[in-house]
Amino acid sequence: MPDIKLTPLGAGQDVGRSCLLLSMGGKNIMLDCGMHMGFNDERRFPDFSYIVPEGPITSHIDCVIISHFHLEHCGALPYMSEVIGFNGPIYMTRPTKALVPILYEELRKLNLQNKGNTNYCSTQAVKNCIKKITAVDLHQSIMVDNELEIKAYYAGHVLGAAMFWIKVGSQSVVYTGDFNMNPDRHLGAAWIDKCQPDVLITESHYATTNPTKKRCSDEDFLKYVHDCLSRGGKVLIPIFILGRAQELCLILDQYWQKMNLTYPIYFATESLTERTNSYYKMFISWTNQQMHKSNPEGEAFEFKHIKSFHRSYTDDPEPMVVLATNGMLQAGLSMQIFKEWAHDEKNLLILPDICEKGTLGHKIMSGAREIQFRNNEIIKVLLQVEQMDFDAVADLNGLIQLIEQCAPKNVVLVHGHHEHRQLLLSKTNKEIRFECEILSTGETCVFESFVRMPTEHELHLFTNEHKRICRARGPPPTPIKRTNVFTVHVAEEKRIVMLNMNVVEGCKGNFNIEQTLNFRAKYNLDDPTTPSSSSEPKLKTLDKLFILFREKLKDWKVKLDEDNSKVIVESVELDVVVPDEKVPSRTNLTISWKNRDDDIARYIMEVLSNLS
Structure with a gap:
């Protein structure tokens, strides 16, 4: 799979004329097409010559995505479409499509007053441009072609603003434009799935701003x-x-x-x-x-x-x-x-x-x-x-919240300044691990991408391999000597399967591709001191488990989450769900973990079994 490339054509380390060229999986996508309100010459537009020195760009761009109706994000769209020349698909939400003609009419009047060029935003040019726009609904999956898929998520900020998830093959990118993680008087807070994109491209103008009420x-x-x-x-x-x-x-x-x-x-x-x-x-x-x-x-x-x-x-x-x-x-x-x-x-x-x-x-x-x-x-x-700050744009905490929400592998900050990167990294807690880049206009950043392919395997093969490695070392697990489970996946009849390591000899040194598996187990625990009513049972049982495993796993950082609703050790989360109404003394537990922490999870379950 080709690498992911990103080049700002405007608003790299500055504000205004937001426009980025995203190349992934053999597709070229333009993200926003804004203008700079401080200039009346060619500097007000993105540098389209990076795509092609002159002439139409239809054959070079697969689609254009507009995040919202502010002119610094969509003002150059009629110029790109009708003057430079682009006849491909343009995507934006329904409210944005309805509102951009109003902004373009205002822009035309401003240009007349300033005696600037109005040809690119004439009434006819705007009409021709609007005809090329396809309106999208939130969470609607749009197939641009057989390989390129996009989906819009609510961004707050202004009416119709959206964050876009873009996918080609196994590669994915999230682009935000401006967004707001806090609701205001008439708009809600931005939200997106935990889609784990290869790259998150996000607004950073307020990255140095701490939240105020x-x-x-x-x-x-x-x-x-x-x-x-x-x-x-x-x-x-x-x-x-x-x-x-x-x-x-x-x-x-x-x-x-x-x-x-x-x-x-x-x-x-x-x-x-x-x-x-x-x-x-x-x-x-x-x-x-x-x-x-x-x-x-x-x-x-x-x-x-x-x-x-x-x-x-x-x-x-x-x-x-x-x-x-x-x-x-x-x-x-x-x-x-x-x-x-x-x-x-x-x-x-x-x-x-x-x-x-x-x-x-x-x-x-x-x-x-x-x-x-x-x-x-x-x-x-x-x-x-x-x-005064009237702009409903995410501050530093909002950026961190978005990163936690969608869990990207890499982060690119645009529409802001270089010092924002260092502040964002210094404020990010240790649990958020990501690569952060900030680009200048015209600078290209390349992100290495790995192919994701679903696998099929029987759980007992993974379990047996884990037991074989752990047999020589007694519990509890320690951070010094972790368990690394090696397996071999092979292609078999158009699918990927996992082989038993006893069958394949000498493979451990030759295969070094990390697999991430997510596990979840439900567990019943008898707690005779716990009543069956009110919210107290959950807290009492959770407190007991927290104290127990903090003592048992002394070498690990055992903690409660922010809501005091889960016990957490690495990726292992122990959640007290609800008391079992049929058996007053029995509490329902859910344990979830990633395979890298399988040794901790199994030790926790072994301790729980002994308690029962």
């Missing part, structure tokens, strides 16, 4: 807003038309209702408010359980205190809150309103956490107090500026 962030945000309005000021919040905008509207609308406030809140998106909110109602099933249950028809997105904005309101002397596009102040109403309000120190500008380099938002975040525009217009920044 979201509730406190909401309170700080509302306090800044309310204080500004109370002193007669105006609040400008630059936002993108989709994503965090809806979250902020929910926060403000609920606070206004609770506090019975009358200050006007405006959503300045040039008449697109109703259209965007209608999609949030349509895809209410993508929101978190509480939102879906309490608002089955999407009533929460019918904001009672938020109205459409008119440009004439800019000069209104009364306090107000305005949420206006563009989120980085590059163009649009947000930039025009900023010019009008920047001179008044009573006013407040609240900026999102991510503003790409080269944008007006980034300059202000960096401390600029005087801004010169293209027409030589100079604006002094006297208003209060606050930088």
